[in-house]
Amino acid sequence: MAFDFIDRAAPAAAFVTACVLAPACGDSPQVSGEGPSMDLDAPTHSLPGGASFEALSARGTFTVVLEPEGGGVPLNEPFAMRVHVIDTATGEPLEGADAVTLDARMPIHGHGMLRDVELVESEGDGYRAEGLLLHMVGPWEFHVDVQRGPLLERAQVEYELTL
Amino acid sequence: MSGARTILTAAVLTGAAAAGGCWQGSPAADVGAPSSLAVELSEGMRRALLRHSPLPPPPPDPTNRHADDPAAAHLGRFLFFDERLSGNGRVSCATCHDARHEFTDGLTLAEGVGTGRRHTPSLWNVAHHRWLTWDGRADSLWMQALDPLEDPIEMGGNRADVARLVLEDDELRGAYESVFGALPGGLEEAASSPARPARRGEEDPPASVARWASLEPAQRAALDEVFVNLAKAIAAYQRTLLRGDAPFDRFVESLRSGDGDGLAALSPDAQRGMALFFGRANCVLCHSGPNFSDGEFHNNALPTLHGGEPVDAGRYDGAGVVKASPFNAAGRHSDAPDGEAAAAIRSLRRSSEAWGEFRTPSLRNLEGRAPFMHQGQLQDLAAVLEFYSDMAGTTVRGHHQEQFLQPLRLHEREKADLRAFLSALNGAPAAPELLEPPTSPRFAPSEGRLRPR
Numbered sequence: 180m181a182f183d184f185i186d187r188a189a190p191a192a193a194f195v196t197a198c199v200l201a202p203a204c205g206d207s208p209q210v211s212g213e214g215p216s217m218d219l220d221a222p223t224h225s226l227p228g229g230a231s232f233e234a235l236s237a238r239g240t241f242t243v244v245l246e247p248e249g250g251g252v253p254l255n256e257p258f259a260m261r262v263h264v265i266d267t268a269t270g271e272p273l274e275g276a277d278a279v280t281l282d283a284r285m286p287i288h289g290h291g292m293l294r295d296v297e298l299v300e301s302e303g304d305g306y307r308a309e310g311l312l313l314h315m316v317g318p319w320e321f322h323v324d325v326q327r328g329p330l331l332e333r334a335q336v337e338y339e340l341t342l
Numbered sequence: 343m344s345g346a347r348t349i350l351t352a353a354v355l356t357g358a359a360a361a362g363g364c365w366q367g368s369p370a371a372d373v374g375a376p377s378s379l380a381v382e383l384s385e386g387m388r389r390a391l392l393r394h395s396p397l398p399p400p401p402p403d404p405t406n407r408h409a410d411d412p413a414a415a416h417l418g419r420f421l422f423f424d425e426r427l428s429g430n431g432r433v434s435c436a437t438c439h440d441a442r443h444e445f446t447d448g449l450t451l452a453e454g455v456g457t458g459r460r461h462t463p464s465l466w467n468v469a470h471h472r473w474l475t476w477d478g479r480a481d482s483l484w485m486q487a488l489d490p491l492e493d494p495i496e497m498g499g500n501r502a503d504v505a506r507l508v509l510e511d512d513e514l515r516g517a518y519e520s521v522f523g524a525l526p527g528g529l530e531e532a533a534s535s536p537a538r539p540a541r542r543g544e545e546d547p548p549a550s551v552a553r554w555a556s557l558e559p560a561q562r563a564a565l566d567e568v569f570v571n572l573a574k575a576i577a578a579y580q581r582t583l584l585r586g587d588a589p590f591d592r593f594v595e596s597l598r599s600g601d602g603d604g605l606a607a608l609s610p611d612a613q614r615g616m617a618l619f620f621g622r623a624n625c626v627l628c629h630s631g632p633n634f635s636d637g638e639f640h641n642n643a644l645p646t647l648h649g650g651e652p653v654d655a656g657r658y659d660g661a662g663v664v665k666a667s668p669f670n671a672a673g674r675h676s677d678a679p680d681g682e683a684a685a686a687i688r689s690l691r692r693s694s695e696a697w698g699e700f701r702t703p704s705l706r707n708l709e710g711r712a713p714f715m716h717q718g719q720l721q722d723l724a725a726v727l728e729f730y731s732d733m734a735g736t737t738v739r740g741h742h743q744e745q746f747l748q749p750l751r752l753h754e755r756e757k758a759d760l761r762a763f764l765s766a767l768n769g770a771p772a773a774p775e776l777l778e779p780p781t782s783p784r785f786a787p788s789e790g791r792l793r794p795r
Contacts, residue, residue: 291693293693309685316630
């Protein structure tokens with residue numbers, strides 16, 4: 180086994196800071212935690228001007244910042260996202276990652292995104308994730324896993340997709 | 343007065359639903375105005391409704407250069423009804439997708455050359471789906487059309503016989519060549535007797551399979567080319583099978599424009615059903631978007647037709663098939679092998695959680711389409727709502743499978759309201775010429791574009 184641990188357990192959520200950086204938006208994405216019903220009047224995240232979301236990794240080594248292109252995450256349509264992985268110690272892009280992967284899941288439903296997303300590194304500007312598609316409204320989690328040598332560490336960004 | 347009574351009933355239901363914390367519509371406080379609103383629409387509800395109507399034109403299909411070519415659609419309409427494409431000369435696409443029967447057959451399981459293992463879906467608005475069939479084993483209409491032609495249980499034909507038919511029927515050949523150009527060289531020899539590749543898991547392959555194996559690559563390529571082109575023509579026809587313009591659309595149009603006239607298109611019952619659909623019953627979780635389908639796959643844990651545990655792997659198999667097929671959007675027969683659909687197929691994940699999942703059907707045009715579900719196991723809409731209400735007889739789901747559905751415990755009144763809403767999704771009738779074959783496969787431009795309204 181290549182990794183000596185995989186940090187993905189529920190306690191990781193305690194480390195997550197999911198917040199909207201865009202000044203236009205005061206509402207932070209949240210997980211409702213209840214059943215499948217949705218709140219049609221929940222704040223929408225399709226914000227003009229663009230929003231981004233960030234979360235600290237499980238061991239605090241890095242922070243992941245996700246920026247959906249086009250300003251928001253559309254329901255059931257392909258979209259792309261910028262992914263920045265910032266070294267907590269230096270505040271600079273994290274160096275020495277062997278692999279960075281992204282996935283999206285609906286943990287309370289045991290269901291997730293049905294595509295493998297490719298992260299393409301762009302010089303000095305983090306990564307670009309293409310071909311994302313979230314097909315249902317409800318609580319989603321973006322998982323960004325960074326592999327460095329034998330270690331795999333995850334940052335988990337929570338996102339409530341609304342109609 | 344009966345109006346007041348309905349409102350009262352709704353108030354009681356709202357109270358009950360509010361406990362669930364997700365009811366969106368509540369009865370209008372003021373019975374008099376706005377005139378035809380029987381439920382109060384929150385901002386979120388209004389926004390959601392606007393996103394579900396009108397039904398836009400289907401997304402383009404760049405993998406099929408002829409997708410929106412009227413001459414191809416005309417030829418496709420001819421082929422769709424042509425029983426000569428089948429092995430026994432008695433089955434056409436329309437045998438199961440009967441145009442007089444909402445493009446389905448009224449049967450539980452499909453009957454072609456043999457009896458299938460799934461129910462025949464209707465083809466209305468089929469071009470709106472990104473994955474075709476219950477398990478999504480095709481990513482375009484033309485890729486899908488190849489399958490029934492050679493399926494021994496459906497049409498039992500083979501691509502060599504189909505090509506020979508085009509070679510030998512002058513009218514068909516003329517129509518083909520006017521759309522796709524000259525038939526490929528060497529076709530006569532390649533099509534001289536039956537040939538097709540083996541099918542997955544086929545135990546006792548017929549002689550045509552051995553003959554296919556013995557053909558030169560160029561001969562196979564010639565047969566594939568004609569086969570794919572005919573399928574692209576059939577696909578072009580199926581892209582015209584569209585029905586929107588339902589009472590629900592008139593209602594939403596009226597909401598959008600602010601003139602109250604169209605609101606009456608939905609009866610108070612239907613409006614309460616709509617509030618349930620988008621609210622407490624949460625049907626819109628999966629039946630979302632203007633075609634009332636998310637186009638993706640879910641495991642509803644339905645009781646099986648055969649009783650006992652499900653044996654159909656659904657999307658788990660379908661994802662594997664479409665990804666591996668040379669006829670997918672990324673393959674050499676695609677007219678856009680680097681397009682969006684090709685990227686989607688390359689990144690498609692085959693995950694065990696997809697076991698037993700089936701694609702969410704559209705809920706537009708349900709009328710005349712019974713029975714329902716992938717095995718046709720629910721006889722009518724009453725049975726469907728009964729299922730969502732009680733979820734009686736659900737089959738065990740693996741621990742890694744999704745768990746979206748909870749029994750809704752619907753009152754009889756709520757079931758009636760949901761049914762009223764579902765009927766309000768029946769679109770205006772399609773142009774009658776769509777429902778029958780043209781007399782000739784050749785397109786005369788004077789016949790105009792085949793587009794329902």
